[in-house]
Amino acid sequence: MTKRNVKHDVKDLSLAPKGKLKIEYAAMEMPVLRLIRERFSKEKPLAGVRMSGCLHITSETANLAITLKAGGADLVLCASNPLSTQDDVAAALVAEYGIPTFAIKGEDSGGEDSTYYQHIQAAIAHKPQLTMDDGADLVSVLHKSYPEQLPDVLGGTEETTTGVIRLRAMAKDGALKFPVLAVNDSDTKHLFDNRYGTGQSTVDGIIRATNLLLAGKTFVVGGYGWCGRGLAMRARGMGAIVAVTEVNPVRALEASMDGFLVMPMAEAAKVGDIFVTATGGLHMIDDAHYDLMKDGAVLANTGHFNVEINIPALAKRAVRRRQVREFVEEFTLADGRRLYLLGDGRLINLAAAEGHPASVMDMSFANQALGAEYMKKNASSLKPQVYTIPAEIDREIARLKLQGMGIQIDTLTPEQVKYLQSWEEGT
Numbered sequence: 001m002t003k004r005n006v007k008h009d010v011k012d013l014s015l016a017p018k019g020k021l022k023i024e025y026a027a028m029e030m031p032v033l034r035l036i037r038e039r040f041s042k043e044k045p046l047a048g049v050r051m052s053g054c055l056h057i058t059s060e061t062a063n064l065a066i067t068l069k070a071g072g073a074d075l076v077l078c079a080s081n082p083l084s085t086q087d088d089v090a091a092a093l094v095a096e097y098g099i100p101t102f103a104i105k106g107e108d109s110g111g112e113d114s115t116y117y118q119h120i121q122a123a124i125a126h127k128p129q130l131t132m133d134d135g136a137d138l139v140s141v142l143h144k145s146y147p148e149q150l151p152d153v154l155g156g157t158e159e160t161t162t163g164v165i166r167l168r169a170m171a172k173d174g175a176l177k178f179p180v181l182a183v184n185d186s187d188t189k190h191l192f193d194n195r196y197g198t199g200q201s202t203v204d205g206i207i208r209a210t211n212l213l214l215a216g217k218t219f220v221v222g223g224y225g226w227c228g229r230g231l232a233m234r235a236r237g238m239g240a241i242v243a244v245t246e247v248n249p250v251r252a253l254e255a256s257m258d259g260f261l262v263m264p265m266a267e268a269a270k271v272g273d274i275f276v277t278a279t280g281g282l283h284m285i286d287d288a289h290y291d292l293m294k295d296g297a298v299l300a301n302t303g304h305f306n307v308e309i310n311i312p313a314l315a316k317r318a319v320r321r322r323q324v325r326e327f328v329e330e331f332t333l334a335d336g337r338r339l340y341l342l343g344d345g346r347l348i349n350l351a352a353a354e355g356h357p358a359s360v361m362d363m364s365f366a367n368q369a370l371g372a373e374y375m376k377k378n379a380s381s382l383k384p385q386v387y388t389i390p391a392e393i394d395r396e397i398a399r400l401k402l403q404g405m406g407i408q409i410d411t412l413t414p415e416q417v418k419y420l421q422s423w424e425e426g427t
């Protein structure tokens with residue numbers, strides 16, 4: 001792999017004023033991050049720490065980056081996905097906030113010398129002491145290609161389910177060389193970001209890409225995890241008939257009792273109008289399923305990597321391919337049926353829409369900011385393992401979010417506390 005060191009690589013710096021407006025607008029919905037930023041400005045908990053963040057470069061991420069910088073971090077950013085960058089935001093990060101950023105929407109990602117990997121290398125050239133990942137690409141490239149830098153890394157944080165799975169696999173093999181906090185495991189992350197954020201923004205991405213009416217359509221959700229649950233719930237809200245596919249019997253049962261149709265993909269393939277994968281796994285829509293699908297079926301993914309739909313197999317079957325709308329590619333099969341792939345099979349909410357609304361990223365990124373502070377303070381006492389963020393931090397984020405939303409809750413009375421703590425009282 002060629003190693004490079006450049007200052008920034010964004011599409012067009014003249015987009016910066018538009019990006020700044022977007023960043024400021026998103027900040028309105030991010031009260032928790034604002035409170036953290038105010039404290040960070042005074043206390044400087046990350047003073048002088050070199051940080052590299054490999055994240056979706058969106059207006060919400062920009063607010064996180066500004067918060068880390070306010071805390072004293074010396075921060076560099078690169079894209080965690082070739083299609084998720086908002087070019088105006090990337091320009092503003094560089095020109096308005098002085099944060100070196102390496103991210104261009106649509107950058108090529110085929111192979112180790114592609115722009116996507118060059119951008120990751122630029123973030124690594126910053127010699128990070130703390131890493132911040134969304135999908136573990138930064139940590140993975142650091143370990144594979146830059147082992148000489150590993151002793152200088154205090155620790156990292158990881159945003160998403162797929163990244164946490166990769167990191168746990170590295171830790172299990174003894175390959176992980178520094179501790180990482182699994183932001184995704186916080187309740188204030190996956191219960192809201194994965195469920196309500198992905199649920200809404202995935203529907204938004206599909207609609208923006210296709211302008212299809214969801215009412216009356218059969219909408220197949222692949223995987224009933226946190227993302228799948230949110231997506232199924234929101235698709236039903238739009239009037240779709242929702243079918244869920246699963247491999248986990250408990251989750252399949254839950255989907256059924258939540259009122260959704262549950263069936264194997266081989267059955268769903270015959271009836272679905274729109275398919276969305278949300279498993280974090282490989283080829284849940286596979287070659288054989290293409291034989292069964294209806295003319296006009298739409299295929300999209302909202303899981304982290306673009307491997308959930310077997311795109312090479314679809315490409316191999318196609319007798320004709322054409323781009324019919326910006327994020328819609330038509331594949332015509334030998335028997336004349338047409339299948340429509342959205343956003344190259346990449347996370348459709350980030351490719352065709354704007355990712356999660358700021359209100360949920362407020363909590364996810366509060367976990368990132370407080371996680372970075374925690375890692376800086378505690379790295380020396382942590383092993384090279386994957387840890388969850390302490391429950392007190394998770395609860396504090398929920399408390400601050402409620403405060404920001406103007407919602408008050410009850411507190412246990414001393415009498416209630418005593419009751420709950422005693423084993424003697426019964427009926």
Ligand SMILES: NC(=O)c1ccc[n+]([C@@H]2O[C@H](COP(=O)([O-])OP(=O)(O)OC[C@H]3O[C@@H](n4cnc5c(N)ncnc54)[C@H](O)[C@@H]3O)[C@@H](O)[C@H]2O)c1
Nearest residue numbers: 160161162223225226227246247248279280281302303304
């Ligand atoms: N689009 C976004 O903005 C966004 C946001 C958060 C997470 N993610 C990503 O979405 C993916 C899912 O995340 P999650 O938090 O819902 O994960 P999860 O682990 O909670 O759920 C995944 C579900 O998929 C099921 N599954 C796995 N393989 C399957 C198969 N072949 N067929 C049917 N079901 C299968 C699992 O049993 C599980 O219930 C991950 O890749 C994650 O990183 C995307």
